[in-house]
Amino acid sequence: MSPILVGPLAVGAISTVLALIIAVLDKVLNNYGEVEISINGGEKKLKVKGGSPLLGTLAAEGIFVPSACGGRGTCGACKCKVLTDVGPHLPTELPYMSPADIKENIRLSCQVKVRKNLEIELPRELFSIKKYRTRVEKIRSVTHDIKEVLFALESGEIEFQAGQYVQLVVPPYGEIKESVQRAYSMSSVPSGRRHVELLIRLVPGGIATTWVHKYLKEGDAVELVGPFGEFHVHDTPAAMICVAGGSGMAPFKSMFYHLYESNAFPEKEIWYFFGARTGKDMFYVDELRALQEKWPRFHFVPALSEPAAEEHWQGETGLITDVLDRYLQHSIPRSEKGWEGYLCGSPGMINACIAVMRKNGITEDKIYYDKFA
């Protein structure tokens, strides 16, 4: 044998032997056998195979804790209370933990491994969350960077409140070698229980949005997990002051058409401020103006921040916060029923709207929002 080959072959052989030893040791040392997870004081008890992170172990048993990063510990969404001592918080958990969280032993379920019997606490709402198999029934571009995607459930029905969201399961594609999940508000009405509609804006460099815009086709099989979220219409007579931009339209579309078709909360006046940069970023304008025509308590105020001269835009102009401020001061009647704020968008947009609403007398406990982050 050539002496040139001896070195590489020897290194290869040693590496193979070491890999085998590691694999055998892993089997022996990391075999935790069957363990029990007791949830909410024994309300649910699961017998599971130990050794995997809590997040995935629960998901395999049909309990879906929200997560936006696929279990890498980078979203901080999958918090749950662990009553059993599972050791100190990991460095990967600490950026998401307040001192109160640490004291209460709140953990990121993606970072806690199931190595022994565990007692945990989870919000009861999570028990009704399911994974749905769907087919893409229709994809429509509503602007140059927002697609409206309609998913038909392959079986069963989904029950949700207008304003809630689902997690879209993105399979591996292109250079992306693993599945990821991202949260999107549902834009469909709760009465359409066999369908879910999402509005998805292309984010440059975004894994899920790139998949939807460049890979997803009508007829494709897609999994959705949900419903999640606390954003919903509150049962009061107060007028709704709603503000959104871009794909933040989604939960409001669901809320408005649900309120319209069910005539729920008939005392509520509804004001909807929708901001976009130019006319080509604006969508559903004709549809929402038609709704306004036939539904007197609905008032639609679209606004452009940078309208192009050739667009001959006749509506409001300026940042949506400036338009909102003008309307709250001069156009929206004040009554003893009061106002409530409903916001959907980026944290920056939400914070700016909260400041305007507070300045105009809406207290922060009456401002509800769905932050994109």
Place this chain on the structure above:
Amino acid sequence: MKQSPADRQAFERMMPGVITAQGFLGKDVRSPDRIIAEDELLFRELGLDFDTVADRLEELARKGEEGLGEPITVGKLLIQSGEARGKLPCPWGDGFFHKNAVSVSPADIPLEACAEGEDMLIYSELSIHMLRAHHFCQGRGSPFRLEPALLKQLLF
């Protein structure tokens, strides 16, 4: 060049699926230390300084936030600032950074006509940190690569 254990660990964490699904190296076949060395050379040739570029990217990100989630024109640039839930650790382990994505492109080219990495820069708080602290622009083919020539063309 011999890698330090810290660098070796950082480079392992740049692979797809560790910190982010895409990783930080794109389709680049060069080792990360070679990427850094070659980008440092490009910066010198282009007369760029890592701190000055990082400062400018931070300034544009702040201006982009004024668009409240929508694109906003700042001089000859169109900036869009988007945010996502959570934080990303630096592969070198020296901090956690809010997940966001800022895109910067020429205002006279429609956003939909811009190609990532060719006439559009995409970056995050973590990108700025890695640029400033580690002189790491990410590998070619990574959507978040800060291509030195494009930095020069768009930012200055």
